[in-house]
Amino acid sequence: MQLKLGASIVLAVVIGLVIPVTVTSMLTLDQRQEALTQALHEDNHRVADILALGMQQPLWHLSEDAGRPLFDSVFSDERVSSLVVRDKEFGVFLSAYNAGRRHGRQYRVDRDVVYHGAVIGYVTIEMDGGMLDAQISRDRNVFALTVLGQLLLSLVLIVVLLQIRLLAPLQRLMRESQRLARRELSEPFVWHRRDELGKLGSSLESTRQALQGLFDEIESKNRELEQDIARRMQVEHELKQHREQLEELVRARTAELTVAKEKAEVANHAKSTFLASMSHELRTPLNAVLGYAQVLKRDTNLTPRQVASLETVQRSGEHLLMLINDLLDLSRIEAGKFELYLTAVDLSSFMQVVVDIIRVKAEQKGLAFAYEPDAGLPQAVLVDEKRLRQVLLNLLGNAVKFTDRGEIGLRLHSSPAGEGRLRVAFEVRDTGIGVAEDQAERIFRPFEQAGDMQRRFGGTGLGLSISRQLVRMMGGDISVASRPGQGSVFRFEIDVEPTREAVTAATERPAAASAADSPAPEDLAVLVPPPREAMDALYQLVLAGDMRNIRAYAAQLALHNEQYRPFAARLQALAEAYQSKALVRLVEHYLEHSQP
Incomplete structure (x- = not known):
């Protein structure tokens, strides 16, 4: 419910008066109560001290008659409801109790009776707080009647002043505002007051004059707007025709793009099919070449030149087979038909095979090789052994290839990944030629290489591209941090699942470390x-x-x-x-x- 202005002002003033008066009264009453309570406590302690001092001789001589006058004098106080004097050895010496004096809270005080430095008895006195409570109640009633009277008087004065000084002028202003709302602007508004409401009345007259001029101006503007609306409708009609033409062009272009997309998909599928078919067809004669090269090398009657020629044939065939495998992998990845096959792998044995292969290559170039496995690595994990070996050999092989002096490093460490899985990080570092910052992403594109022409020779530019795709399929990504002339650090992380089924990795020679063992x-x-x-x-x-x-x-x-x-x-x-x-x-x- 929303109150009117007068009622709201009266309510606000009453609340403004009640709150401070009530708070002041409560504070005053609290102070009064604390003072009376303090006085009662002081009287109780003082009487207890007097009684304990006066009972020294009677308790020492065990003479009730000697202590009776002081005892009766103290008990004659109407506030004392219970009085007990006890001997330390014989118990109650004097006692008195009056239940009729108990009207309120009881304040008890205990004192020791000390004679010649020794405690010979005890004094217990209880005073009734009924008189104190009655006095506090009377004070509260007086304060309540005083506050109520002040509020009634203030309320009457406020209502009278509001009606004369505020509500009546506001009602007149409301009537004049309604007249303006009905557009009755011919009669002027006359106001003779000089206060804030008088200024409001003058402002209302100014508003009447402004509205009268505004309505005249609006009439002229309406005619201009009608003409402008007619012009806008013509422009909208032209824009609609232009939009329909654009939509027709977009539909035609979309149809062309759809056809082009379908053609590109067909071409990409044909390319993948062609690469897969050609790769298989090239492997058959190539396997025969490699097989016969291996058989011929067993002949002990070959001359050194013939052995060197056979080794050249075998190396060239293996390089061509690697290129075919890379092309086949790339085509399968692009076609979305590449799958990972997870098996239980003994991680320590698996890594040792990779390390032995790269260490031989590094030593052939006079490079140091450092392998730093984390002590917390799991014994066996579920991973695609073939593809993980392919990625590591590619990264480590590139490190050896592009490093002329210094060392090659491989570091492994693991961390929890949640749900019983581990995050294994592989980091390959070298002190080679490095890669420029603008080529950091370029080297991961197919058929892209970095370095001089001498180092590019013998590479296909597919290794890093395939490796990144394989790592992404394993749930990670390869990143590189490098500076020209200071070496490179290639790093990737994959999620693996530890397993108790340990499978020992095959320990092949470097020449036999290929896709299958x-x-x-x-x-x-x-x-x-x-x-x-x-x-x-x-x-x-x-x-x-x-x-x-x-x-x-x-x-x-x-x-x-x-x-x-x-x-x-x-x-x-x-x-x-x-x-x-x-x-x-x-x-x-x-x-x-x-x-x-």
């Missing part, structure tokens, strides 16, 4: 190969690098006999991964241990 001896022991004649035929297929026929041979072998199925599965997996060297080692192992 050779079968371990304990794995070979459980495989059952076919007869010697079938193995000879299989060996010819392996040397020729005919992966398609090897897969068909493995399928027929699995159907022929149940005991050959594990051996056929191993052949199928290696052939699908185009691991010619692993196939050669597998078949040669069983040929060496088979009976003629």
Whole structure:
């Protein structure tokens, strides 16, 4: 409910008076009560002291008659409701109690009776606070009646003054305002007061005059607005036609972009299909070249020049195979068909293989190599072993390639990542030529390289691009901090899940550290190969690098006999991964241990 102005002013004034008067009264009453209470306490303590002093001789001589006059004199005070004098050894000496004097709070005081420095008894006196409470009640009533009278008188004076000085003039101003609202502007408003309301009346007259002039001006403006509205409608009509033309152009352009996008997707799919097909077709003769190079190198009658030529053939073939693998990986990543295969990996053994490979390369260039694993690394984790090795070997290989002196460093440390997972950070640092700041992101693009032409030779420009894509698929990203001439630091972090299932990483030689590892001896022991004649035929297929026929041979072998199925599965997996060297080692192992 909203109060009127007069009622609001009266209420505000009353509240303004009540609050300070009430607070002042309460403070005064509190002070009065504290003073009376203090006086009662002082009287109680004083009487107790007098009684304790007067009872020294009677208690010492145990004479009730000697102490009775003082005792009765003290108890004759109407405020004393209970009085007890006790001997320390014999108990109550004198006592008196009057229940009729108990009307309010009781104030008790205890005193020791000391004679010649020894306590011989005790005095207990209780005084009633009824008279004190009655006096405080009377004071409160007087203060309440006084405040009420002041409020009534103030209220009457305020109402009279408000009606004469404020409410009546405001009502007249309201009537004049309503007249202005009805646009009755012909009659002037006359006000004879000189106070604030008089100024308000003069302002109201000025407003009337201004409104009268304003309405005349509005009439003339209305005619101008009608003409302006007609012009605006014409402009809006033209804008609408122009907007429709633009929308038509946008729709046509959108259709063209949609067609171009579809063509680009088709071209990209065709490119990926072509790269995958060509990569597979190039691998078949290339595996044959690598296989025959390995076989020819076993010939002990070769001259040094022939051995060097075979090594050149083998290195060139391995480089070409690496390029084909990079192109295939890139096409699969761009096509969105690349998947990670998580397995349980013994992290310590896995890293030791990588470290041994890079340490050999670093020592060949006269570089120091430092490996700094964190003591808190887990024993085994779930990770794609093949792809993580690919990333580390690429980063460490680049560090060796672009460093002429100094050292190469690899540091690992882990931290909790939540939900039972760990965040493992890999940091590769070198003291090589470094990378300029404007090339820091460029080196991660496909077919982009940094450094001089001599160092670029032999590289494809795909390693860092593929490595960054692989790390992003693992949930991280590769960052680089480098300055020209001072070296580089490549760093990436991935989330891994610790596991109790430890799988020992394969310890291959640097030349054999590729996408797939050779079968371990304990794995070979459980495989059952076919007869010697079938193995000879299989060996010819392996040397020729005919992966398609090897897969068909493995399928027929699995159907022929149940005991050959594990051996056929191993052949199928290696052939699908185009691991010619692993196939050669597998078949040669069983040929060496088979009976003629």
